[in-house]
Amino acid sequence: MTGRLIGVGVGPGAPDLLTLRAARLIEDARVLAYPTLAGSPSFARSIAAAHVREGAEEIAIDIPMTPAREPAQAAYDAGAARIATRLEQGQDVVCLCEGDPMFYGSFMYLQARLAPRFATEVVPGVTSVAAAAALARLPLGAREGRIAVLPATLPDEALRAGFQAHETVALLKLGRHFPRVRALLEALGLTDRSTYVARATLAEELVLPLAQAPAEAPYFSLLLVSKDSDPWL
Amino acid sequence: MTGRLIGVGVGPGAPDLLTLRAARLIEDARVLAYPTLAGSPSFARSIAAAHVREGAEEIAIDIPMTPAREPAQAAYDAGAARIATRLEQGQDVVCLCEGDPMFYGSFMYLQARLAPRFATEVVPGVTSVAAAAALARLPLGAREGRIAVLPATLPDEALRAGFQAHETVALLKLGRHFPRVRALLEALGLTDRSTYVARATLAEELVLPLAQAPAEAPYFSLLLVSKDSDPWL
Structure with a gap:
């Protein structure tokens, strides 16, 4: 055996x-x-x-x-x-x-x-995306809502299509792509729909509106982009 | 207080x-x-x-x-x-x-x-999607892989776009939409890329290739559609 x-x-x-x-x-x-x-x-x-x-x-x-x-x-x-x-x-x-x-x-x-x-x-285990949503109290999906999980390494065009087609997008692997993704969200008018979460559930966890996020994103960070202003009612 | x-x-x-x-x-x-x-x-x-x-x-x-x-x-x-x-x-x-x-x-x-x-x-808790993937040993995402979670209640066109734009799609809320979704996957040549999972982690759990799935999908069932044949190597 x-x-x-x-x-x-x-x-x-x-x-x-x-x-x-x-x-x-x-x-x-x-x-x-x-x-x-x-x-x-x-x-x-x-x-x-x-x-x-x-x-x-x-x-x-x-x-x-x-x-x-x-x-x-x-x-x-x-x-x-x-x-x-x-x-x-x-x-x-x-x-x-x-x-x-x-x-x-x-x-x-x-x-x-x-x-x-x-x-x-x-x-199976609890994902970083679920942890980030819990920390930010942000619904990932409700009812007919569509969710995408996208690596920030994708080109602008693919990310733009992702934001268009889903109520919620979780962007992973920010790293050196963070400034580009940030500019793209700003251009799309989605900055105030975006929440930055770093090291969720650890002592040094951070939850911030994207506008207040630091310039550099650590390895364990992600963005939650929610198009619905109040999707849970 | x-x-x-x-x-x-x-x-x-x-x-x-x-x-x-x-x-x-x-x-x-x-x-x-x-x-x-x-x-x-x-x-x-x-x-x-x-x-x-x-x-x-x-x-x-x-x-x-x-x-x-x-x-x-x-x-x-x-x-x-x-x-x-x-x-x-x-x-x-x-x-x-x-x-x-x-x-x-x-x-x-x-x-x-x-x-x-x-x-x-x-x-936060373990999602049904993570549980289904664990049971089926199917990667949801690796490296640059894109994941979508879509309710099967969406129209064919939206589902088709979802399959095109993501390496993995988890389809929830199958219910009465299951026959339609099944026909769509067949038309797209994705039947043999689709895994049916019902009541994951319960005693009566079921994991089957879509071709062998029952005609009716219970409330706690979902489909995992993976375009990559071997995405984890």
């Missing part, structure tokens, strides 16, 4: 936004895996820290932050190989994943490499 | 997909509120059942299922008034909400009525 690969969403950041299932699986895990970004401490590991069993084996998969995709792919290859040795020995491996594993999560890259050979399981 | 109105997402259905925060808030709550649909038992209440304090007051807000919106609005008005009496007495009221409160959740209607007068707080 081989072990199971279990992708566990640990939520947006606050440790108590783990699900009961995630907490139990992490507490039982003898082998954990998680990504680290370019040598930084793992955010997913820090969210789950209170539940990690003493003496658990921890497989940190360091993902280089390069524009080229090959180095990251090689890192996932190597990480998957390390996980595979434990699965082959019949041990379950719990992979921690920020937010939700299927929502822009690193787990998908491990699943793609390991699911052909091993049983997999995925535990 | 008035009490706080706390909207708590209880997740998609499995009781252990509550967050730790939701469980704690429900365990501490002396007053709970939740919607019931046309006299049926409350799904949100059933998900949270194990955590409800003995002797807690429970405010069930029965929402009539009518095409006209006024009867539902009147029900939310009446429910909000009952909640307000407790908030005025300084008691916190925990409102249970299936999935996530800001994602097509009933809580938004209570918030709209009560937030002008009382402090509110929202605890």
